[in-house]
Amino acid sequence: MSTHLFPTYKRWDLTFESANGDTITTPDGREFIDLMSGIGTVNMGHNHPEIVGAVEKQLHRGWHGSNFFQYDQQEQVAAQLADMTGLHRVFFANSGTEANEAAIKLARKATGREEIVSFTQSFHGRTYGSMAATGQAKIHEGYAPLPDGFTYAPYNDTEQAEKYITSDTAAVIVETIQGEGGVVPGTQAFLEKVDTLAKANGALLIIDEVQTGMGRTGEQFSYQKFGLDPDIVTVAKGLGNGFPVAAMMGKEALQSYFGPGSHGTTLGGNPLAMAAVHATLNVLNTPGLLSGVEAKSKHALQHLREQCEASEMVTEVRGAGLMIGIACGQPVAPILTKLQEKGVVALPAGEKVIRLLPPLTISEERLAQGLDTVMGAIKETAKTKA
Ligand SMILES: Cc1ncc(COP(=O)(O)O)c(C=O)c1O
Structure with missing residues (x-):
């Protein structure tokens, strides 16, 4: 063809x-x-009447004004996410890789450190920062030079984690279950150790919930099952039930590092996407x-x-x-x-x-x-x- x-x-x-x-x-x-939900995105099923209805309603009220405007829809969704996670600051983007890119940038700025630790066989996206954080050589092939400062610790290895996460680490980015890497669950001991090491070294803990979030593993977000305390959580895929939208959620104390002009995206958090997310979160939280x-x-x-x-x-x-x-x-x-x-x-x-x-x-x-x-x-x- x-x-x-x-x-x-x-x-x-x-x-x-x-x-x-x-x-x-x-x-x-x-x-x-x-049995695939558009690669883990259409979690609430295709053509969900409540979600389609919400997008349809917004469709005729204006798609996009730009982030120069106050958007009530963004505030409403950010409040919903904050209620669910206890992370009181949200930045909206359009895809998982962008949410991780924002997380990496914020972590470097907030800590003044360069090193990002991720794990072998991880997947965090295809843009340069997220690709560099991805611990798979085949994803990097042909794209050198990648940004500096990324190291890959073996996944589920608590001893090795101690060697990689140090006082030079800006952030550790981890999936609780490696999705693209082969559906490999992280162990409780390993994930707890990563959380503890990050805190002991003044590094931020970023949990990538792009694939595991939005109810996929039986919790709203999978880190909740492990009792972890992330500084930043990224989510996309199922956030708008397959509508292109993503979010980076972070602790309130991080807000001063992401002031006006520090980061942005033209279409991120547009009202159409927010309508999809608002309705999707309502469905997710249905008893x-x-x-x-x-x-x-x-x-x-x-x-x-x-x-x-x-x-x-x-x-x-x-x-x-x-x-x-x-x-x-x-x-x-x-x-x-x-x-x-x-x-x-x-x-x-x-x-x-x-x-x-x-x-x-x-x-x-x-x-x-x-x-x-x-x-x-x-x-x-x-x-x-x-
Ligand atoms: C854990 C994880 N992070 C990030 C991404 C990248 O998301 P996107 O394809 O929306 O950029 C994916 C995509 O599969 C993923 O599984």
């Missing part, structure tokens, strides 16, 4: 036509169970939503682990909430293709992990149907290989 697009994405042989709830439809009328995620998670993990016990291909089923990784002993691309033939879309995480990020609103029955299909595709692929 002729194209005018840069080939930056390895696209599937599927065209997106429309989506509703947990179903995606292609132009030829085929329907797919969605029963998060306990529902926990219940579905428990059944899903148990079911998958039982089914995979005898599998020669699956080495581990891991994750939290509805962020689940099925680690396989071989590349998962053929399994994902087979899954699509059977009417389910799911993701890879790295080469050998199947990543499941269904909408949090998916029903138990529909999720079970999707998971059975995943198991079927794994079994069939194992047979074909033999």
